[in-house]
Amino acid sequence: MPTKNDTNFDSCASFFIDNGAYQGRLIRLNDVLNTILSKHRYPRPVSAVIAECSVLGAMLSSMLKYDGLFTLQTQSNGVINMVVVDVTSSGKIRACARYDEKRLEQNQALRKTSGEIEPTPHLLGGGHLAFTVDQGPSTQLYQGIVDLQGKTLSECALRYFKQSEQIDTDLKLFLKAPEGDSQSWAAAGIMLQKMPSDGGKKTSLDEESIAENWNQAKIFMESLTEDEVFNAALSSEELLHRLFHANNLNISNTKNYSFGCRCSREKLLNTLSTFSEADINAMVENNKITATCNFCSEKYVFDKGEIMKQ
Numbered sequence: 001m002p003t004k005n006d007t008n009f010d011s012c013a014s015f016f017i018d019n020g021a022y023q024g025r026l027i028r029l030n031d032v033l034n035t036i037l038s039k040h041r042y043p044r045p046v047s048a049v050i051a052e053c054s055v056l057g058a059m060l061s062s063m064l065k066y067d068g069l070f071t072l073q074t075q076s077n078g079v080i081n082m083v084v085v086d087v088t089s090s091g092k093i094r095a096c097a098r099y100d101e102k103r104l105e106q107n108q109a110l111r112k113t114s115g116e117i118e119p120t121p122h123l124l125g126g127g128h129l130a131f132t133v134d135q136g137p138s139t140q141l142y143q144g145i146v147d148l149q150g151k152t153l154s155e156c157a158l159r160y161f162k163q164s165e166q167i168d169t170d171l172k173l174f175l176k177a178p179e180g181d182s183q184s185w186a187a188a189g190i191m192l193q194k195m196p197s198d199g200g201k202k203t204s205l206d207e208e209s210i211a212e213n214w215n216q217a218k219i220f221m222e223s224l225t226e227d228e229v230f231n232a233a234l235s236s237e238e239l240l241h242r243l244f245h246a247n248n249l250n251i252s253n254t255k256n257y258s259f260g261c262r263c264s265r266e267k268l269l270n271t272l273s274t275f276s277e278a279d280i281n282a283m284v285e286n287n288k289i290t291a292t293c294n295f296c297s298e299k300y301v302f303d304k305g306e307i308m309k310q
């Protein structure tokens with residue numbers, strides 16, 4: 001028996017139930033999340049939003065076949081006005097957020113219970129959630145977008161599936177903030193989706209049974225509890241068997257996640273070279289410019305001449 005929980009977390013299990021009529025994902029993150037967060041010094045409410053957006057990003061990207069980069073990005077007018085989560089096809093995740101410190105302090109002061117985690121949409125405010133898939137030059141950029149409406153982040157994501165994809169989908173996200181001696185965050189999500197009728201696996205069920213079984217499958221999915229999903233002693237396979245043992249469960253594969261940043265000196269130099277001379281001059285200190293990666297906080301130092309030469 002594994003004694004450490006890392007074998008059961010930082011992974012996505014893909015599965016089919018009911019003879020391939022529905023597909024699903026179960027994602028549980030802990031170490032990868034804590035590494036992402038350790039790159040920043042975000043206040044607790046911002047870390048919570050990053051954690052929830054990371055698991056949603058991992059989930060949405062796991063539904064797509066791509067070779068490149070998936071990005072989930074929010075733009076909004078709330079206390080946290082931007083969140084970016086990148087997931088590469090090889091499972092490297094990185095994330096960052098932009099927020100208004102003053103407004104966050106005011107917001108926290110107004111809250112009655114300080115330890116409680118505020119729902120993500122409250123902190124994001126009005127705006128949108130977009131995701132893109134970039135598979136490199138000479139390929140088409142795939143983009144999805146939805147208004148940030150709903151009480152929870154899951155509700156926002158479900159609106160996307162309803163409006164844009166029009167495929168019956170259900171999902172549930174879980175978040176666990178550090179408490180007591182535990183310094184670690186964990187997040188998880190489970191998702192079910194009807195297979196499109198014009199593709200995917202062939203099912204032996206007729207349309208009527210597919211509709212009927214869908215409601216039942218959703219109820220099983222919804223029955224997953226926070227205690228179960230964050231129980232490190234339970235493998236994802238065991239959890240799925242608990243939920244769907246009567247639904248002809250077929251776990252097709254598991255994918256692992258780790259932290260990874262794709263920044264480099266060269267990339268930052270290219271970005272800086274697009275700035276105007278006045279902007280560059282405003283950044284120069286002792287003839288040097290220091291640029292910090294938003295995702296991993298790595299610092300890169302350039303000579304002014306090096307940038308102007310580009």
Ligand SMILES: [Zn+2]
Pocket residue numbers: 261262263264293294295296297298
């Ligand atoms: Zn970086």
